[in-house]
Amino acid sequence: MRLFLFMCFFCIDLFAKNIAYSPEVLSLYLNKDDKKATGRLLPTNAFNILQSDKDKYLIEVEGFVNPKTPFVLYFNDSQRVMVAAFSKNTKLDFKNKIDGKNGKWDKASIEVWVDKKDFEKNNKDMFVRAKTLYSENCGICHSAHKESEFGANAWPATFRSMADRTGIDKKDRWLVIEYLQKHSKDIKGTK
Ligand code: HEC
Known part of the structure; x- marks a missing residue:
């Protein structure tokens, strides 16, 4: 029984998302060795920490993309509430893309790097x-x-x-x- 419980917790932990939030604007980097930030993550938006490197985390950010401005990730499929914004014409590698229907924006996620910091568990x-x-x-x-x-x-x-x-x-x-x-x-x- 004890072993079973241990295994359960282990599995839950393994698959748990490492969700974090920042109260401040964060600089975003496309590659971990970049010195210059190409984007900003805005406060109160959730992100998932995927991987830890020396001084940066690889994070996954979900949002919605208006095909007319494909360098901004929005909070929902139709309102200008920004989650993350990149310099104009940045080519972003969107993942998990789901096309929006009836003019709604596409759902997608991106993987980017941020400087390590203590983040909050909720907003x-x-x-x-x-x-x-x-x-x-x-x-x-x-x-x-x-x-x-x-x-x-x-x-x-x-x-x-x-x-x-x-x-x-x-x-x-x-x-x-x-x-x-x-x-x-x-x-x-x-x-
Ligand atoms: C120093 C005084 C002062 C402060 C502080 C202030 N306001 Fe105002 N606000 C005014 C005045 C005076 C007006 C009347 C219109 C004008 O002067 O632009 C006004 C008008 C408004 C209006 C009505 C505008 C319209 O067109 O209907 C809104 C909304 C508003 N303020 C929101 C805010 C918000 C949000 C903040 C905080 C970021 C804020 N105010 C802080 C003085 C202030």
Whole structure:
């Protein structure tokens, strides 16, 4: 019995995905020895750590690809909520591609490298921090607009037009934008 349980846990561990999240924007590299980043992974989006090297991890990122902008990975099949973005014309090697139907974007994943860091196991705490940053900074001159007042596509421009009036640090701005988009009135997909 004990051996059986041990084997079970061993198997579960073997197949468990090593899902991680970052509260900050991460630099992405196409090859592990690249010195120059070609892309960015945006905060609160899940990634799967596949392999560990000296100072980098190989990660898998899932998302949706608009055939018109095949250097951006989106959070769902139709809204401009970014998961990862690469410099224009980067040729990405998409895996597990499923063609979108009726004009919806294609589902796909990519494998890229990131600098090693301690990542978080879920995005709950970072969403709480984003909410606090938002309500404390965007509720000073007028009361903070509800997250659900705007749609996912409208939030980035709305936020940016006001961000310089606040004390929200530049490095936290993407965290707040992702938070707002993923709590907007029309967001699709699981946060
Ligand atoms: C320093 C004061 C101040 C802060 C801080 C501030 N706002 Fe505003 N906000 C204003 C004023 C004043 C207006 C009226 C329109 C204008 O001046 O552009 C406004 C208008 C707005 C509107 C309505 C715009 C429209 O066209 O309907 C939204 C939405 C908004 N702010 C969101 C935010 C968000 C999000 C933040 C945080 C990033 C924020 N505000 C922070 C002063 C501020």
